Amino acid sequence: MLKQNLQLKLSQKLSPQQIQLMKLIQLPTQAFEQRLKEEMVENPALEGGKEDEYEADEFSSDDYDEYDEYDNDRIEADDINIDEYLSDDEIPNYKLQANNYSDDDEDKTMPFAANVSFHQNLIEQLNTFILSENERDIAEFLVGSIDDMGYIRRSITDIVDDMAFTQGIYTDEKTVENILHVIHQLEPAGVGARNLQECLLLQLRHKTPTESVDLAIDILENQFDAFTKKHYDKLLQKYNISEDQLRNAIDQIEHLNPKPGGAYDNSNKAVEHVVPDFAIKIRDGELELTLNGRNAPELHVSKDYQEMLQSYKHSRDKSTAQKDAVQFIKQKLDSAKWFIDAIRQRQETLFVTMNAIMHYQKEYFLDGDEAKLKPMILKDIADLVGLDISTVSRVANSKYVDTPYGTKLIKEFFSEAMKNDQGEDVSTIEIKKILQTVINEEDKKKPFPDDKLAELLKNKGYPIARRTIAKYREQLDIPVARMRKKI
Template sequence: MLKQNLQFKLSQKLSPQQIQLMKLIQLPTLAFEQRLLEEMNENPALESGKDEEEVYEKDELDNNDEYDDYEGSDNIEADDINIDEYLSDDETPDYKLQSNNYSDDDDDRESPFAAPVSFHQDLINQLNTFILSDEQRDIAEFLVGSIDDDGYLRRDIQDIVDDMAFTQGIYTDEKMVEKMLHIIHELEPAGVGARDLQECLLLQLKHKTPTEYVDLAIDIIGNQFDAFTKKHYDKLLQKYGISQDHLKKTIHEIEKLNPKPGGSFTGNNKVTENIVPDFAIRINDGELELTLNGRNAPSLHVSKDYQEMMQTYKDSRDKSNSQKDAVQFIKQKLDSAKWFIDAIKQRQETLFVTMNAIMHFQQEYFLDGEETSMKPMILKDIADMVGLDISTVSRVANSKYVDTPYGTKLIKEFFSEAMKNDQGEDVSTLEIKKILQNTIEEEDKSKPLPDDQLAEILKEKGYPIARRTIAKYREQLDIPVARMRKKI
């Protein structure tokens, strides 16, 4: 049975400009520059302001009221467009009146890109030094292609045999594949082509010059690998009847090995992240100074050619249908350009005021650089200070970096929850983690401190924290359990 009823619903509808602004705010500097180039390629009415001679008046760009309800140019007749709103009589363009106090080093900086030989190609090149038949070379190259970026062959030999038969038409057996794998084990870096960590370490040890410590290390990895990984040093001392010093030097030989031989290859084609700080904080005469990266403040204006098109349409007496269609298109591009320019200005203001609030909130830390000086700070604290929504502050913090006198930091690292110390004062969890990390670094590595003892030590220092909280913080700091921290 069909029924009709009326229902009132209150909802918030974001304008296209608000959506565009939110997307721009969350972009870091490099991504913002890419987005800027895309917009300029898509919209010919938007141009860089460096070499132009005319631009929209600032008061026109800041006047957004007439666009709040814009639904698309198709709903507006050409005769209803006020051409004067798109023309400027100002002889001095607005962008020439703006100052840019950022360093020239911030502008037009390009990152060099290297084109090295890839990890796998280097292995293929090394294979060329071996005398192999065509079949053997095909098998060896297939094995090289099956090695991952860490340098491991993580596939079963039988699976490789079947895969070569089905995909390459190469019919062989496990014995031949094993033979070719032994050749790959002779390649550099040592350990490449290993099927697990144990084999990887053994291959590297066998490449080293034999000594009594290397020979013992080969025996330990080959026959006592489980006891070694679990750091059961007492069992190893008893098994081999050696002194602690002898075992310590043997373990030192093992610790010098690389568990990921592929990762050490200088030509590895992994993506390298290029971080460009969005802000810079400097200390000048005891005062903090904040600057926004100049690459976030481009000079943009609306194309002069498009303004002239509007003027031509205004001056023409006989307006044809094709001219009316053209002015609809021009208006759409001009509106889009004005929206984008305004969104960039709002982005600059939002980024600056948000980071400025964070800088003043954490002023003590930025002046002395001590992590223990970091105050508890959550998104709501900054949102209340600047009068923005929490989601906006989150967009700024999650993807932006700031260059400080103590290194380049991700902004979200300055945020932390609060905990009470024994004096009832709020302290940052970052401060507690730093103290925990220092305590573990200072412990006797022959007798590492378990979590319950760490909890007692922090309690004595004025931080009453439960053992499970210690375990959580330790995992966040990527610190292993006490048994795995043991050294002899």
């Protein structure tokens, strides 16, 4: 049985302009500049830089009725008021705002040399070895099996089978083992190892033999489990050596690189320059906030497009082609207007939000002491500026501020609150800093377990549970007490 009924439904739908604004807000300065370039390529009605004679205004929404670009109804060219798209204003409003970035400033960039990849470097090293064609193929396959950390995570049997099925290279495990010994001679030392133990041993064997190096090799070969669990008493008894001898051997091991491939990648990676989105300075005891001038570029509507509209306005015989052109021009002009307006709104949103954060954490920005960072969550700032929490999150994410104490990631200023023994709210950042200090000052021969750390922080006025200590310790990337032990 068919039924027909009427149902009212209220839903919220973001306009394309709102979506565009949200995407622009979350972009840091360098990504924002790239987005500007892309928009100028896509929209010929949008131009950057200064104009010689006159510039178009912002096409205020009060001057004409906006339309939905997704509406299927075609707007006739005769219904478009051309005068609304033409303006005699000399300078648009958004260009009158303070800008701390001048066109006269040189945008100095640093050229970077083209890097050779980690695997390509290993392939080039193979050229120094005398290998047959088949051995060379096997060696290159083994190099291709090395991950970015420098390890081969697959068994020899799997590698032999894979070469046969995918490369048509038929060999046996013994031959692959022999070629693997060649790989182990490549730099950086330890590359091509199948596990951590083998990686450390390869590096030690590259060193000049000494008493401590030989002892370290013996420990890794025969007492690796006792070493990883830091059973130093067992090692002292096993080798009948002094603490100084064991300490020297352990020192040799601790100076090895457990990720040889990672060290190569980090040393050859192009340096990433952070461009702060904001700058905070102290003038006469007061905080002064500025938005990076590169966030407010000079954009205007193309004069050529305005001239096209002017020509259409004065032409008597309007052809179908001309009407279609006006439709296209109107669409591009509207898109340019929306984009320029989105830049203005982005500029205002960034400044207002960061200004609220700056005043909320005023004591910290005046002094630079992290202990003075107040507990602050996204909702605190959202309530102050009257914006949605998601908008504040977009501003804080991936944005940097240049302060008198260095360039900081904005989201690092946010933290949860905890009560101290005085009943006052303190930032978890402050507690983590104190925890870090306590661990740094502990006796490494007898490091504090988590329950002892909880007791020490309680004595300092921070009653925290042991499980919370464990959570903060993991967030600070600090191992458990047993792994912090040193002889």
